[in-house]
Amino acid sequence: MLSLHSNFSVIGKTSQLMRIGKHQSPVVAFSSSSRLHQQSLRYAVLGAGFAGLSVAWHLLEHSPIELHISIDVLDEVGIGGGASGVSGGLLHPYSPKVKPLWRAAECWEESLKLLRIAETAIQTKESSFNNGEIAHSSYEFIARRRGILRPAVSLKNMSIMNENAQNSLASCRIQSINEDAAQILMPNICVPSNLAFHMQGAINIHPQPYLEALYVACEALARDMSSVGPGEKDINFHKKSIDNLLQLEGEYDAVIVCLGARSTFLPELSGRLPLRTCRGVTAHFHLPENIGEEIPEHSPSILSDAWLAIQNPRNLHVGSTWDWKSCNYSQKVSMEEASRALEELLPKASAVYPSLRKWVFHGASAGLRAMPPLTGNGSLPLLGRIDDFITQNHSSKFWLFSGLGSRGLLYHAWLGKLMAQAVISCDEGVIPQEFTSWRPKL
Structure with a gap:
């Protein structure tokens, strides 16, 4: 240590x-x-x-x-x-929806540097904050380095990710793979067009x-x-x-x-x-003990119309909803709001990971994003x-x-x-x- x-x-x-x-x-x-x-x-x-x-x-x-x-x-x-x-924590230097991100290289390298600094700090309890204890001590780590997998679900998405792949950073390459290769990385994943993009250096941060x-x-x-x-x-x-x-x-x-x-x-x-405000709800799922199809430790998180952020082999988060013009910045989610979020998120997430239907919903969290103007x-x-x-x-x-x-x-x-x-x-x-x-x- x-x-x-x-x-x-x-x-x-x-x-x-x-x-x-x-x-x-x-x-x-x-x-x-x-x-x-x-x-x-x-x-x-x-x-x-x-x-x-x-x-x-x-x-x-x-x-x-x-x-x-x-x-x-x-x-x-x-x-x-x-x-x-309460964000999804999917860190990668690319955009799956628009042209390659401006100044992505500087942003990526600085984020990695700050992450390493935080990871070093968490190895000790030398802090006066919260009586010297990390509040969420149940986490064994703050970053999961297993990459992110992006199935191609549309021609537009395919074109953008191909452009990202051609301009990918040395520290976070994008590899084009077929469904068989994707299944090895993430068993039971669905790849509609037989094409997925694997961002090997991407990170899932808690x-x-x-x-x-x-x-x-x-x-x-x-x-x-x-x-x-x-x-x-x-x-x-x-x-x-x-x-x-x-x-x-x-x-x-x-x-x-x-x-x-x-x-x-x-x-x-x-x-x-x-700025435009937008409230997003994230749903939390766990795999029941009587089901043995847990996610392999090496599996990446998934980025699609809904993202799946793998927490560990039996826990994952799915997000996120987009409630524009909301003024509610509480992390707490009512049963009614959670129900609406599940109706929206579950079909999108299960379209790329059908096994999610076997998982059990066990809570939700939310946050109010500040969305900047498009330039x-x-x-x-x-x-x-x-x-x-x-x-x-x-x-x-x-x-x-x-x-x-x-x-x-x-x-x-x-x-x-x-x-x-x-x-x-x-x-x-x-x-x-x-x-x-x-x-x-x-």
């Missing part, structure tokens, strides 16, 4: 050496500014999902070693309490333990950076509701709103963000300064990172890094214009 303390000491020292070496990061602009004389900075990160915890990690990693940095992560529900915590482990990693990084540099680093989680952004005015040097769909409920942002580069999240949305006489700087939509796992690490660098350097130019062009021109 790796030592968390020693591992993060290396990470902390390496990141500091990079900042003072010849490969300068954007934080140098901050170091040369007049604010260098302010030896202590406080940041508020609103939201403890994919976006919020990625930003928190990178604020620590990229902060100047000489400054005292204090980060408060605020979320009224808890870590992973929103849509991030979102809730991943997010909890990422917060543990933030704590460890703060401790280790404090031990090797003159500036103390500190991070704290607060289960707290934020009713409006002005209540934080003057309390923090920067406030980063990473609330996903809940951002649209803040009075300062209501009706001003080009020439696809549906891109919203990033940037929002001071003009809050107040003209601001003593704090306000930033937004929202609209991860259904691609949160792929985008969160890279964009969290860019957002943190922009906040630290006070330079929005760090962020590609494609992510900031959503704001109205002043």
